[in-house]
Amino acid sequence: MIWRFVARRTAMLVVTALVAGIAVYGALFVSPGDPATLLIGGGKPPNPHLLAEIHRQYHLDDPFVQSYWRWLTGILHGDAGQSLTYKDSVAHLISQRIGNTVFLVGYAAFLIIVPAVALGSLAALRGGVTDSLVTVLTTALMAVPTFVMSVLLIWWLSVRWGWFPAYGAGTGFTGRLEHLTLPALALAASWLAYVTQVTRSAVRAELGSEHVQTARGRGIPERYVIRKHVLRNASGPIFSVSGVAVAGLIAGCSVVEQAFGVNGVGALLIQSAAKQDLAVVQALALITVVVFVAVNTLVDVVTAALDHRVSLEARP
Amino acid sequence: MHAPRTARTAGALAALFALSACSSGGGASTAAPKAVRLTTTTPAATGTLDSVTWNLPMGEPTTLDPAKVGDYSPSTVESNLCDPLLRLQPDYTLAPGLAKAWHRPDPKTLVLDLRDDVRFWNGHAMTAKDVVASLTRQGRPATQSVNTQVLATVAGITATGEHQVTVRFKAPDELFLKYLVNGFGAVSEAAYLKKAGAAYGTAKGGLMCTGPFELSDWKPGESVTMVRNSAYWDASLRPRAKKVTFRFVTDNGTLTSALLSGQIDGSYEIPATVAKALRSSDAGTLYHGPSAQTVFISPTGPSSPLADHRVTEALSLVLDRDALVKNVFDGAAQKLKTFIPSLVWQNGEAAGVYAKGYDALPAVPDVDVARAKKLVDRAAPKRRTVTVAMGAGDQQSLQTLTFVQAAARKIGLKIVIKQLQPTQMSGLFYDPSLREGLDATMALGYVEIPDPLSYAQMFTAPASPMNWIHYDNKRVTSLLARAQAALDPKESASLFTRAQALYSKDLPIVPIAAPYERLFLNKRLSGAPASFAYINMPWAARLGATGGATS
Numbered sequence: 001m002i003w004r005f006v007a008r009r010t011a012m013l014v015v016t017a018l019v020a021g022i023a024v025y026g027a028l029f030v031s032p033g034d035p036a037t038l039l040i041g042g043g044k045p046p047n048p049h050l051l052a053e054i055h056r057q058y059h060l061d062d063p064f065v066q067s068y069w070r071w072l073t074g075i076l077h078g079d080a081g082q083s084l085t086y087k088d089s090v091a092h093l094i095s096q097r098i099g100n101t102v103f104l105v106g107y108a109a110f111l112i113i114v115p116a117v118a119l120g121s122l123a124a125l126r127g128g129v130t131d132s133l134v135t136v137l138t139t140a141l142m143a144v145p146t147f148v149m150s151v152l153l154i155w156w157l158s159v160r161w162g163w164f165p166a167y168g169a170g171t172g173f174t175g176r177l178e179h180l181t182l183p184a185l186a187l188a189a190s191w192l193a194y195v196t197q198v199t200r201s202a203v204r205a206e207l208g209s210e211h212v213q214t215a216r217g218r219g220i221p222e223r224y225v226i227r228k229h230v231l232r233n234a235s236g237p238i239f240s241v242s243g244v245a246v247a248g249l250i251a252g253c254s255v256v257e258q259a260f261g262v263n264g265v266g267a268l269l270i271q272s273a274a275k276q277d278l279a280v281v282q283a284l285a286l287i288t289v290v291v292f293v294a295v296n297t298l299v300d301v302v303t304a305a306l307d308h309r310v311s312l313e314a315r316p
Numbered sequence: 317m318h319a320p321r322t323a324r325t326a327g328a329l330a331a332l333f334a335l336s337a338c339s340s341g342g343g344a345s346t347a348a349p350k351a352v353r354l355t356t357t358t359p360a361a362t363g364t365l366d367s368v369t370w371n372l373p374m375g376e377p378t379t380l381d382p383a384k385v386g387d388y389s390p391s392t393v394e395s396n397l398c399d400p401l402l403r404l405q406p407d408y409t410l411a412p413g414l415a416k417a418w419h420r421p422d423p424k425t426l427v428l429d430l431r432d433d434v435r436f437w438n439g440h441a442m443t444a445k446d447v448v449a450s451l452t453r454q455g456r457p458a459t460q461s462v463n464t465q466v467l468a469t470v471a472g473i474t475a476t477g478e479h480q481v482t483v484r485f486k487a488p489d490e491l492f493l494k495y496l497v498n499g500f501g502a503v504s505e506a507a508y509l510k511k512a513g514a515a516y517g518t519a520k521g522g523l524m525c526t527g528p529f530e531l532s533d534w535k536p537g538e539s540v541t542m543v544r545n546s547a548y549w550d551a552s553l554r555p556r557a558k559k560v561t562f563r564f565v566t567d568n569g570t571l572t573s574a575l576l577s578g579q580i581d582g583s584y585e586i587p588a589t590v591a592k593a594l595r596s597s598d599a600g601t602l603y604h605g606p607s608a609q610t611v612f613i614s615p616t617g618p619s620s621p622l623a624d625h626r627v628t629e630a631l632s633l634v635l636d637r638d639a640l641v642k643n644v645f646d647g648a649a650q651k652l653k654t655f656i657p658s659l660v661w662q663n664g665e666a667a668g669v670y671a672k673g674y675d676a677l678p679a680v681p682d683v684d685v686a687r688a689k690k691l692v693d694r695a696a697p698k699r700r701t702v703t704v705a706m707g708a709g710d711q712q713s714l715q716t717l718t719f720v721q722a723a724a725r726k727i728g729l730k731i732v733i734k735q736l737q738p739t740q741m742s743g744l745f746y747d748p749s750l751r752e753g754l755d756a757t758m759a760l761g762y763v764e765i766p767d768p769l770s771y772a773q774m775f776t777a778p779a780s781p782m783n784w785i786h787y788d789n790k791r792v793t794s795l796l797a798r799a800q801a802a803l804d805p806k807e808s809a810s811l812f813t814r815a816q817a818l819y820s821k822d823l824p825i826v827p828i829a830a831p832y833e834r835l836f837l838n839k840r841l842s843g844a845p846a847s848f849a850y851i852n853m854p855w856a857a858r859l860g861a862t863g864g865a866t867s
Contacts (some may be wrong), residue, residue, distance in 0.1 A: 030735070031739075031740075032739075032740050032743070032750055033736075033738070033739030033740035033741075033742070033743045034739060034742075034743040034746065034747060034750075035739050037739065037742040037745065037746050038378075038738060038739055038742045038745075039378050039379075039384075039460055039744045040384070040386070046745045046746050046781045046782065047462065047464060047465065047781075048458065048746065048781060049464065050457075050461070050462065051746055053457045053460050054460060055460070085378050086518075086519075086536050087378070087379065087518045087787055088518065088520060088536060092538070093536060096535065096536065096537070097537055100624075142548060151569055153838075154569070154570065154573045156574065158573055159573045159577050160576055161575050162577060165564055165577075166570060166572075166573040166574045166577055166579055167563070167570050167574050167579065167580075168538075168563070168579075168745070169538070177597065188561070191783055230641060238568065248793075258567065259567055259569070259570060261563070261564075261565045261567065261570050262576075263535075263537040263538040267537070268537060271375075274737060274738050274739060276739045281665065285380060
């Protein structure tokens with residue numbers, strides 16, 4: 001059953017990637033402007049011959065179908081093409097940056113899931129003042145957009161107190177940990193609030209459910225009830241919302257990477273899209289689609305494994 | 317597409333952040349801009365530095381190949397790596413570089429005598445062969461040089477000795493020599509050029525030059541690093557900084573915090589919003605220097621209402637430039653009668669002639685709404701709506717255009733501001749179809765070489781790709797052509813000023829302001845030139861510590 005599910009998901013992934021690829025390629029293709037002109041700006045008079053030479057070298061004048069076909073056949077042969085602005089292979093550009101993005105997303109995911117599950121469970125189990133406090137805090141946190149969070153964090157923790165560097169990705173594990181703390185916090189903040197609230201209500205729902213009451217009525221120790229019945233059954237929705245959060249981080253890291261000057265694939269995507277650097281945008285769009293679908297698939301499989309009431313077959 | 321929107325938000329946010337930084341960081345905050353004091357150089361450095369982190373606010377260079385360099389970021393880096401044949405001084409005058417002397421045996425021949433003690437970073441001696449290879453490769457289409465027009469008058473470049481190069485011209489050309497100060501005149505090793513091919517100047521292909529710094533590492537997206545060349549031929553310019561790392565922070569908010577916290581040591585081209593926050597900071601000093609940049613509005617086609625000189629004159633008459641300089645440029649700009657800033661000529665050999673010509677131009681007008689209204693009525697433009705293009709997210713242009721918009725309303729002109737994405741904005745300089753639907757564009761330009769001639773030709777020559785309104789004044793064209801052929805500086809200057817008097821009268825361009833160069837230096841360093849000439853000189857070689865100790 002699981003293999004049929006995975007096979008179906010894979011087929012869907014291929015179709016999604018193809019459609020997304022054509023859509024992204026087409027959007028950049030028809031948008032006005034000429035990426036070659038960005039390469040030769042400055043204090044010099046425009047030189048049409050120079051432009052023609054760049055167009056010739058990078059096949060910029062080819063019709064849509066022909067240039068898309070060149071890209072597609074290239075990618076099937078494992079060649080993602082050449083970046084127009086960086087004059088480097090796309091594979092090399094991405095491989096140099098993806099480490100930073102993976103680290104950032106991983107760090108942010110850790111900063112979301114661990115405190116969110118702890119806080120949410122605490123709020124649901126303790127109730128009273130703790131519950132109100134967590135609810136108020138997370139509601140406020142959810143309302144702050146990521147870019148505002150970035151500015152606040154930089155201002156307080158970097159400029160005023162000098163605890164963390166304001167920009168860049170750092171090198172090595174400790175260097176990255178130091179440099180990426182602020183970006184990860186900015187990225188994690190609103191998702192942290194979201195996952196906390198979902199955790200809180202999931203635990204709450206389980207606490208009030210019939211089987212927990214029955215268990216309590218049978219005199220089973222409270223600690224055992226919470227561990228075996230409440231938290232275990234609540235883990236399905238918690239895991240599933242955490243998966244959504246991680247998938248959301250992949251999309252959200254562009255803004256944060258740009259704001260903190262982190263040299264990751266998110267910032268590369270923004271810069272390349274503005275410069276109409278087709279090959280780079282295309283490769284990154286493809287990677288994003290694949291990772292996004294893969295994370296969601298994984299979440300579905302694990303959720304089904306955690307909770308046997310959820311069937312993989314019933315899902316589209 | 318969401319990427320552009322993000323860029324715009326980031327820009328707006330940066331402005332907000334810089335403002336908040338200003339009000340909370342200053343203590344006894346000085347809200348009103350003080351009178352700006354101009355300085356060509358910063359106090360001389362006294363000590364050495366282990367490492368300097370410098371920012372390029374216009375983003376990462378796409379190449380460092382001297383033949384392709386012609387923009388803020390690449391020039392800022394490249395000018396420290398590759399020595400040109402002639403060197404630009406902080407006051408925008410010429411000085412010997414790799415060529416120690418030059419003479420013209422006849423008007424169509426230029427002989428350059430090269431230094432014989434210059435070595436490339438790899439230790440190989442520089443010879444005439446390298447100079448010939450570096451200059452001639454820029455004429456080949458495959459090189460994709462941005463300087464091909466410099467070679468238009470050249471008949472041949474040959475080595476006439478181990479350390480002598482002779483250039484022969486089809487017609488006398490006084491501009492050629494001045495172009496030797498920038499990337500066009502930079503010398504790379506011939507053997508290395510051949511080996512690197514099209515990859516020359518990229519992160520992969522590297523460079524081989526003779527400059528005070530050597531390119532050591534380029535991590536795309538992350539940083540460009542150069543280390544000092546301790547065997548540099550010019551002993552007076554041996555760098556005091558062992559290593560300079562360039563970063564590419566384009567976000568104004570991030571740049572402000574990085575400079576305030578000392579994580580980045582300095583930067584040229586500090587944006588106005590960032591400058592407001594830095595002015596009152598004790599992290600370092602914000603310097604203002606003379607500049608060769610101007611901001612102006614130029615019509616994009618003959619059907620634009622602004623193609624009529626009377627309409628642009630009217631617009632000029634309602635624009636309160638003093639308020640504009642104070643509010644948009646934070647006081648760091650000056651009013652100008654024309655679109656070529658005076659730094660370009662004011663210290664050169666023929667400064668007197670140029671100055672006389674400039675003085676003779678009509679003064680920058682005071683606000684006179686009644687006269688402006690009359691001019692518009694007389695011109696009676698077919699359309700009273702004028703669409704002006706600017707680069708999306710550029711705060712300075714947006715604020716300037718908002719000023720123009722408010723002023724134009726008084727004379728019945730409706731200005732529509734159109735923010736274009738980067739490729740669209742750069743593309744309109746090349747592709748007429750991208751200028752359709754636009755009437756004018758806001759431009760920030762700079763004059764790279766110490767001569768106003770080429771810049772004036774760009775707008776007035778009938779064949780120039782920048783002459784969008786098809787301006788054609790035979791006398792102007794002929795005067796400028798004669799000025800280029802005149803090898804005596806005073807004669808060339810005099811011919812130029814005669815042309816300038818003519819085109820200023822009928823060329824529909826609205827000069828807005830000439831912004832000063834803005835440089836920020838952390839308090840631990842000093843010595844860098846504060847003038848715009850940095851763009852073509854080894855500025856980082858003058859950078860050093862302020863305290864005297866190694867830090």
